[in-house]
Amino acid sequence: MGRTEAHGLLGTALAEARAGLAEGGIPIGAALYGADGVPLGRGRNRRVQDGDPSMHAETAAFRAAGRQRTYRGTTMVTTLSPCWYCSGLVRQFGISRVVIGEAVTFRGGHDWLAEHGVEIVLLDDPECVALMRDFIEKNPALWNEDIGA
Amino acid sequence: MGRTEAHGLLGTALAEARAGLAEGGIPIGAALYGADGVPLGRGRNRRVQDGDPSMHAETAAFRAAGRQRTYRGTTMVTTLSPCWYCSGLVRQFGISRVVIGEAVTFRGGHDWLAEHGVEIVLLDDPECVALMRDFIEKNPALWNEDIGA
Numbered sequence: 001m002g003r004t005e006a007h008g009l010l011g012t013a014l015a016e017a018r019a020g021l022a023e024g025g026i027p028i029g030a031a032l033y034g035a036d037g038v039p040l041g042r043g044r045n046r047r048v049q050d051g052d053p054s055m056h057a058e059t060a061a062f063r064a065a066g067r068q069r070t071y072r073g074t075t076m077v078t079t080l081s082p083c084w085y086c087s088g089l090v091r092q093f094g095i096s097r098v099v100i101g102e103a104v105t106f107r108g109g110h111d112w113l114a115e116h117g118v119e120i121v122l123l124d125d126p127e128c129v130a131l132m133r134d135f136i137e138k139n140p141a142l143w144n145e146d147i148g149a
Numbered sequence: 150m151g152r153t154e155a156h157g158l159l160g161t162a163l164a165e166a167r168a169g170l171a172e173g174g175i176p177i178g179a180a181l182y183g184a185d186g187v188p189l190g191r192g193r194n195r196r197v198q199d200g201d202p203s204m205h206a207e208t209a210a211f212r213a214a215g216r217q218r219t220y221r222g223t224t225m226v227t228t229l230s231p232c233w234y235c236s237g238l239v240r241q242f243g244i245s246r247v248v249i250g251e252a253v254t255f256r257g258g259h260d261w262l263a264e265h266g267v268e269i270v271l272l273d274d275p276e277c278v279a280l281m282r283d284f285i286e287k288n289p290a291l292w293n294e295d296i297g298a
Contacts, residue, residue, distance in 0.1 A: 063203040088237020093297035148242035
Protein backbone atom coordinates (compact mmCIF):
# COMPACT_ATOMS: atom_id res chain seq x y z
CA MET A 1 0.00 0.00 0.00
CA GLY A 2 1.29 3.45 -0.91
CA ARG A 3 1.77 6.19 1.64
CA THR A 4 -0.86 8.45 0.08
CA GLU A 5 -3.49 5.75 0.34
CA ALA A 6 -2.33 4.91 3.87
CA HIS A 7 -2.59 8.56 4.89
CA GLY A 8 -6.15 8.57 3.57
CA LEU A 9 -7.08 5.67 5.85
CA LEU A 10 -5.40 7.31 8.84
CA GLY A 11 -8.10 10.00 8.97
CA THR A 12 -10.68 7.69 10.56
CA ALA A 13 -8.23 6.51 13.23
CA LEU A 14 -7.25 10.11 13.97
CA ALA A 15 -10.90 11.12 14.33
CA GLU A 16 -11.33 8.29 16.86
CA ALA A 17 -8.24 9.45 18.77
CA ARG A 18 -9.51 13.04 18.91
CA ALA A 19 -12.94 11.85 20.07
CA GLY A 20 -11.23 9.89 22.84
CA LEU A 21 -9.31 12.96 23.95
CA ALA A 22 -12.51 15.00 24.03
CA GLU A 23 -14.03 12.37 26.35
CA GLY A 24 -11.08 12.61 28.73
CA GLY A 25 -9.60 9.39 27.40
CA ILE A 26 -6.25 8.27 26.01
CA PRO A 27 -6.07 9.63 22.43
CA ILE A 28 -5.38 6.51 20.39
CA GLY A 29 -7.71 5.47 17.59
CA ALA A 30 -7.89 2.62 15.11
CA ALA A 31 -9.96 1.23 12.27
CA LEU A 32 -10.11 -2.13 10.51
CA TYR A 33 -10.68 -2.24 6.75
CA GLY A 34 -11.70 -5.25 4.68
CA ALA A 35 -9.68 -6.63 1.78
CA ASP A 36 -12.04 -4.68 -0.50
CA GLY A 37 -11.37 -1.42 1.38
CA VAL A 38 -14.74 -1.38 3.12
CA PRO A 39 -14.60 -0.20 6.78
CA LEU A 40 -15.35 -3.13 9.10
CA GLY A 41 -14.99 -1.46 12.47
CA ARG A 42 -13.48 1.51 14.25
CA GLY A 43 -12.71 2.28 17.86
CA ARG A 44 -10.59 4.08 20.40
CA ASN A 45 -8.85 3.40 23.66
CA ARG A 46 -11.56 3.13 26.34
CA ARG A 47 -9.55 2.65 29.55
CA VAL A 48 -10.83 5.86 31.09
CA GLN A 49 -14.29 6.00 29.51
CA ASP A 50 -15.31 2.41 30.37
CA GLY A 51 -12.77 1.58 33.06
CA ASP A 52 -11.77 -1.19 30.66
CA PRO A 53 -8.02 -1.87 30.38
CA SER A 54 -8.54 -4.40 27.57
CA MET A 55 -9.96 -1.84 25.17
CA HIS A 56 -6.89 -0.60 23.42
CA ALA A 57 -7.82 1.10 20.17
CA GLU A 58 -6.92 -1.81 17.87
CA THR A 59 -8.84 -4.29 20.03
CA ALA A 60 -11.81 -1.89 20.07
CA ALA A 61 -11.79 -1.69 16.25
CA PHE A 62 -11.41 -5.46 15.95
CA ARG A 63 -14.30 -5.94 18.37
CA ALA A 64 -16.50 -3.45 16.53
CA ALA A 65 -15.97 -5.43 13.32
CA GLY A 66 -17.68 -8.43 14.93
CA ARG A 67 -17.07 -12.04 13.93
CA GLN A 68 -15.26 -12.49 10.64
CA ARG A 69 -14.48 -15.73 8.90
CA THR A 70 -11.05 -14.52 7.82
CA TYR A 71 -8.84 -11.46 8.16
CA ARG A 72 -6.86 -12.19 5.03
CA GLY A 73 -6.32 -8.97 3.13
CA THR A 74 -7.56 -6.74 5.95
CA THR A 75 -5.78 -3.57 7.08
CA MET A 76 -5.57 -2.31 10.65
CA VAL A 77 -4.96 1.43 10.81
CA THR A 78 -3.82 2.85 14.12
CA THR A 79 -2.58 6.25 15.22
CA LEU A 80 0.23 4.69 17.31
CA SER A 81 2.60 1.73 17.00
CA PRO A 82 0.68 -1.29 18.36
CA CYS A 83 1.73 -2.59 21.79
CA TRP A 84 2.48 -6.31 22.26
CA TYR A 85 -1.14 -7.03 23.09
CA CYS A 86 -2.44 -5.48 19.86
CA SER A 87 0.51 -6.81 17.85
CA GLY A 88 -0.42 -10.28 19.09
CA LEU A 89 -3.97 -9.64 17.90
CA VAL A 90 -2.71 -8.82 14.41
CA ARG A 91 -0.49 -11.90 14.27
CA GLN A 92 -3.01 -14.37 15.70
CA PHE A 93 -5.85 -13.39 13.42
CA GLY A 94 -3.74 -12.99 10.31
CA ILE A 95 -4.48 -9.32 9.65
CA SER A 96 -2.43 -8.63 6.52
CA ARG A 97 -1.38 -5.03 6.91
CA VAL A 98 -0.91 -2.40 9.61
CA VAL A 99 -0.82 1.32 8.88
CA ILE A 100 0.75 3.20 11.79
CA GLY A 101 0.42 6.93 12.36
CA GLU A 102 3.64 7.19 14.35
CA ALA A 103 6.16 5.21 16.38
CA VAL A 104 8.03 8.16 17.89
CA THR A 105 6.25 8.47 21.24
CA PHE A 106 5.88 4.67 21.68
CA ARG A 107 7.39 1.75 19.84
CA GLY A 108 5.46 -1.52 20.11
CA GLY A 109 5.71 -4.81 18.23
CA HIS A 110 5.55 -3.71 14.61
CA ASP A 111 9.06 -4.92 13.73
CA TRP A 112 8.10 -8.35 15.07
CA LEU A 113 4.98 -8.28 12.90
CA ALA A 114 7.05 -7.39 9.84
CA GLU A 115 9.33 -10.38 10.57
CA HIS A 116 6.22 -12.55 10.57
CA GLY A 117 5.02 -11.39 7.18
CA VAL A 118 2.69 -8.53 8.09
CA GLU A 119 2.98 -5.52 5.76
CA ILE A 120 3.81 -2.46 7.86
CA VAL A 121 3.27 1.07 6.57
CA LEU A 122 4.84 3.38 9.13
CA LEU A 123 3.88 7.00 8.60
CA ASP A 124 5.43 9.81 10.57
CA ASP A 125 2.32 11.87 10.96
CA PRO A 126 2.93 15.13 12.84
CA GLU A 127 -0.65 15.32 14.14
CA CYS A 128 -0.44 11.84 15.65
CA VAL A 129 2.92 12.68 17.25
CA ALA A 130 1.67 15.98 18.68
CA LEU A 131 -1.49 14.39 20.08
CA MET A 132 0.42 11.71 22.02
CA ARG A 133 3.36 13.89 23.03
CA ASP A 134 1.03 16.44 24.57
CA PHE A 135 -1.09 13.75 26.24
CA ILE A 136 1.87 11.88 27.75
CA GLU A 137 3.38 15.12 29.05
CA LYS A 138 0.15 16.00 30.83
CA ASN A 139 -0.84 12.47 31.97
CA PRO A 140 2.29 10.39 32.59
CA ALA A 141 0.72 8.11 35.22
CA LEU A 142 -2.31 7.29 33.07
CA TRP A 143 -0.10 6.60 30.08
CA ASN A 144 2.18 4.30 32.08
CA GLU A 145 -0.87 2.44 33.37
CA ASP A 146 -2.08 1.89 29.81
CA ILE A 147 1.15 0.25 28.69
CA GLY A 148 1.83 -1.59 31.95
CA ALA A 149 4.97 0.43 32.62
CA MET B 150 4.90 -21.88 41.83
CA GLY B 151 4.52 -25.59 42.49
CA ARG B 152 2.26 -27.83 40.41
CA THR B 153 -0.06 -28.64 43.32
CA GLU B 154 -0.73 -24.96 43.96
CA ALA B 155 -1.10 -24.35 40.23
CA HIS B 156 -3.61 -27.19 39.94
CA GLY B 157 -5.58 -25.58 42.75
CA LEU B 158 -5.85 -22.32 40.80
CA LEU B 159 -6.88 -24.15 37.64
CA GLY B 160 -10.26 -25.07 39.15
CA THR B 161 -11.70 -21.58 38.64
CA ALA B 162 -10.57 -21.43 35.01
CA LEU B 163 -12.02 -24.90 34.40
CA ALA B 164 -15.35 -23.86 35.93
CA GLU B 165 -15.40 -20.89 33.53
CA ALA B 166 -14.63 -23.18 30.57
CA ARG B 167 -17.45 -25.58 31.51
CA ALA B 168 -19.88 -22.68 31.95
CA GLY B 169 -18.92 -21.48 28.46
CA LEU B 170 -19.60 -24.91 27.00
CA ALA B 171 -23.01 -25.03 28.71
CA GLU B 172 -23.85 -21.70 27.02
CA GLY B 173 -22.93 -23.07 23.60
CA GLY B 174 -19.61 -21.27 23.65
CA ILE B 175 -15.97 -22.19 23.15
CA PRO B 176 -14.86 -23.92 26.37
CA ILE B 177 -11.82 -21.90 27.42
CA GLY B 178 -11.70 -20.23 30.81
CA ALA B 179 -9.23 -18.04 32.68
CA ALA B 180 -8.69 -16.19 35.94
CA LEU B 181 -6.27 -13.50 37.09
CA TYR B 182 -4.87 -13.63 40.62
CA GLY B 183 -3.14 -10.85 42.49
CA ALA B 184 0.38 -11.07 43.90
CA ASP B 185 -1.26 -11.86 47.25
CA GLY B 186 -3.29 -14.73 45.75
CA VAL B 187 -6.57 -12.81 45.79
CA PRO B 188 -8.77 -13.39 42.71
CA LEU B 189 -8.91 -10.18 40.62
CA GLY B 190 -11.09 -11.32 37.73
CA ARG B 191 -12.31 -14.39 35.87
CA GLY B 192 -13.84 -14.95 32.47
CA ARG B 193 -14.38 -17.19 29.51
CA ASN B 194 -14.29 -17.05 25.76
CA ARG B 195 -17.37 -15.08 24.63
CA ARG B 196 -17.16 -15.25 20.82
CA VAL B 197 -20.44 -17.12 20.51
CA GLN B 198 -22.28 -15.71 23.52
CA ASP B 199 -21.61 -12.02 22.77
CA GLY B 200 -20.59 -12.23 19.11
CA ASP B 201 -17.34 -10.71 20.36
CA PRO B 202 -14.16 -12.06 18.77
CA SER B 203 -11.94 -10.02 21.12
CA MET B 204 -13.14 -11.80 24.23
CA HIS B 205 -10.72 -14.65 24.49
CA ALA B 206 -10.75 -16.09 28.02
CA GLU B 207 -7.56 -14.39 29.20
CA THR B 208 -8.68 -11.00 27.87
CA ALA B 209 -12.08 -11.53 29.55
CA ALA B 210 -10.40 -12.24 32.91
CA PHE B 211 -8.06 -9.26 32.48
CA ARG B 212 -11.04 -7.05 31.65
CA ALA B 213 -13.05 -8.30 34.61
CA ALA B 214 -10.17 -7.33 36.90
CA GLY B 215 -10.64 -3.69 35.90
CA ARG B 216 -7.91 -1.08 35.98
CA GLN B 217 -4.82 -2.05 37.95
CA ARG B 218 -1.80 0.08 38.66
CA THR B 219 0.57 -2.83 38.19
CA TYR B 220 0.46 -6.51 37.27
CA ARG B 221 3.74 -7.33 39.00
CA GLY B 222 3.38 -10.62 40.83
CA THR B 223 0.02 -11.49 39.25
CA THR B 224 -0.80 -14.93 37.87
CA MET B 225 -2.96 -15.62 34.82
CA VAL B 226 -4.48 -19.09 34.89
CA THR B 227 -5.92 -20.43 31.67
CA THR B 228 -7.26 -23.80 30.59
CA LEU B 229 -5.40 -23.61 27.24
CA SER B 230 -2.05 -22.33 26.02
CA PRO B 231 -2.53 -18.60 25.30
CA CYS B 232 -2.71 -17.56 21.64
CA TRP B 233 -0.51 -14.71 20.35
CA TYR B 234 -3.14 -12.15 21.22
CA CYS B 235 -3.37 -13.25 24.87
CA SER B 236 0.38 -13.89 25.07
CA GLY B 237 0.88 -10.31 23.93
CA LEU B 238 -1.46 -9.20 26.72
CA VAL B 239 0.67 -11.00 29.30
CA ARG B 240 3.90 -9.54 27.96
CA GLN B 241 2.65 -5.96 27.55
CA PHE B 242 1.17 -5.67 31.00
CA GLY B 243 3.95 -7.51 32.79
CA ILE B 244 1.86 -10.35 34.22
CA SER B 245 4.46 -12.40 36.09
CA ARG B 246 3.22 -15.96 35.76
CA VAL B 247 0.96 -18.05 33.53
CA VAL B 248 -0.52 -21.36 34.65
CA ILE B 249 -1.69 -23.36 31.62
CA GLY B 250 -4.10 -26.30 31.78
CA GLU B 251 -2.82 -27.88 28.59
CA ALA B 252 -0.93 -27.19 25.37
CA VAL B 253 -1.78 -30.44 23.58
CA THR B 254 -4.78 -29.33 21.50
CA PHE B 255 -3.33 -25.86 20.78
CA ARG B 256 0.11 -24.38 21.30
CA GLY B 257 0.24 -20.59 21.51
CA GLY B 258 2.96 -18.18 22.59
CA HIS B 259 3.98 -19.52 25.99
CA ASP B 260 7.57 -20.40 24.94
CA TRP B 261 7.96 -16.81 23.75
CA LEU B 262 6.67 -15.58 27.10
CA ALA B 263 9.16 -17.81 28.94
CA GLU B 264 11.98 -16.31 26.81
CA HIS B 265 10.83 -12.89 27.97
CA GLY B 266 10.95 -13.74 31.67
CA VAL B 267 7.38 -14.86 32.35
CA GLU B 268 7.16 -17.90 34.66
CA ILE B 269 5.22 -20.63 32.87
CA VAL B 270 3.65 -23.55 34.72
CA LEU B 271 2.42 -25.96 32.06
CA LEU B 272 0.14 -28.62 33.47
CA ASP B 273 -1.09 -31.52 31.41
CA ASP B 274 -4.57 -31.65 32.81
CA PRO B 275 -6.65 -34.48 31.29
CA GLU B 276 -9.96 -32.66 31.86
CA CYS B 277 -8.74 -29.59 29.98
CA VAL B 278 -7.48 -31.78 27.13
CA ALA B 279 -10.72 -33.77 26.92
CA LEU B 280 -12.86 -30.61 26.95
CA MET B 281 -11.02 -29.02 24.00
CA ARG B 282 -10.46 -32.25 22.04
CA ASP B 283 -14.16 -33.03 22.11
CA PHE B 284 -15.12 -29.43 21.29
CA ILE B 285 -12.71 -29.13 18.33
CA GLU B 286 -13.87 -32.48 16.93
CA LYS B 287 -17.50 -31.36 16.98
CA ASN B 288 -16.95 -27.69 15.99
CA PRO B 289 -13.91 -27.43 13.71
CA ALA B 290 -15.12 -24.32 11.83
CA LEU B 291 -15.91 -22.40 15.01
CA TRP B 292 -12.56 -23.34 16.50
CA ASN B 293 -10.68 -22.25 13.37
CA GLU B 294 -12.54 -18.95 13.41
CA ASP B 295 -11.48 -18.36 17.00
CA ILE B 296 -7.79 -18.76 16.24
CA GLY B 297 -7.87 -17.08 12.84
CA ALA B 298 -6.92 -20.32 11.05
